Amino acid sequence: KAGVTQTPRYLIKTRGQQVTLSCSPISGHRSVSWYQQTPGQGLQFLFEYFSETQRNKGNFPGRFSGRQFSNSRSEMNVSTLELGDSALYLCASSLRDSKQETQYFGPGTRLLVL
Amino acid sequence: GESVGLHLPTLSVQEGDNSIINCAYSNSASDYFIWYKQESGKGPQFIIDIRSNMDKRQGQRVTVLLNKTVKHLSLQIAATQPGDSAVYFCAENAGTGFQKLVFGTGTRLLVSP
Numbered sequence: 589k590a591g592v593t594q595t596p597r598y599l600i601k602t603r604g605q606q607v608t609l610s611c612s613p614i615s616g617h618r619s620v621s622w623y624q625q626t627p628g629q630g631l632q633f634l635f636e637y638f639s640e641t642q643r644n645k646g647n648f649p650g651r652f653s654g655r656q657f658s659n660s661r662s663e664m665n666v667s668t669l670e671l672g673d674s675a676l677y678l679c680a681s682s683l684r685d686s687k688q689e690t691q692y693f694g695p696g697t698r699l700l701v702l
Numbered sequence: 703g704e705s706v707g708l709h710l711p712t713l714s715v716q717e718g719d720n721s722i723i724n725c726a727y728s729n730s731a732s733d734y735f736i737w738y739k740q741e742s743g744k745g746p747q748f749i750i751d752i753r754s755n756m757d758k759r760q761g762q763r764v765t766v767l768l769n770k771t772v773k774h775l776s777l778q779i780a781a782t783q784p785g786d787s788a789v790y791f792c793a794e795n796a797g798t799g800f801q802k803l804v805f806g807t808g809t810r811l812l813v814s815p
Contacts, residue, residue, distance in 0.1 A: 696744075
C-alpha cells in the first residue's frame with residue numbers, strides 16, 4: 589500500500605505570497621493532520637481533518653488554513669507569507685480520528701520564504 | 703536536517719550496543735504515546751506505540767517503557783546498527799478525543815561502526 593504523499597516536495601516563495609500544499613493519505617485513511625517542523629520550535633500541530641471537517645486546530649494564525657476533500661485528500665494554504673513560515677510541512681494520515689489511532693507521516697514539503 | 707534543533711541532545715553509541723532514549727511527556731491525561739524515527743530529508747517514521755494501560759511493549763529490536771507516575775517514556779534499541787542513526791521523537795496524543803500529537807524535542811542517535 590502506498591504511503592502518504594505530499595506535493596510539491598520543495599517550494600520557494602517570497603514574502604506576501606500565498607502557497608497551497610497538497611497531501612494524499614494512505615488509501616482508506618480518513619483522517620489527515622498537518623504539522624509544521626522548524627529547528628527552533630520543533631514539530632507543532634496545525635490542524636486535523638476528518639470527513640471534510642476540521643476537528644482540531646493548533647495555535648497558528650488565521651493565515652494558515654486547510655480543507656479536506658471527499659476522497660480524503662487534503663490541502664493547506666498559507667496566505668501572506670512571512671519569513672518565519674519557512675519550515676518543513678508534514679502531513680500525517682490515520683484510519684480514523686480516534687485519539688489512539690496511529691498517524692503515519694509523509695515526506696513533507698520544504699517551504700522556503702525569501 | 704530539518705529535525706535538528708540548536709540544542710538537540712545527542713546519544714553516541716557503538717554498533718552492537720544497546721541504546722536507551724528517554725522522554726518526559728507533559729500531559730497526565732495523555733493515554734497514547736508513539737515513538738518516531740526521522741532521518742535527514744524524510745518525514746517521521748512510526749517505530750512503536752504504547753497505550754497508557756500498559757507499562758511495556760516490545761517490537762522487533764525495540765522496547766518502549768512507560769512510567770505514568772513520573773510521566774516518562776523510554777525507547778530501548780537492542781544491538782544498535784548504523785542504520786539506526788537518526789533523530790528520535792516521542793509523541794503523546796493530547797487531543798481531547800481527537801488527533802493532536804504533541805512532540806518532544808527529539809534526540810539524535812549517532813551509531814559508530
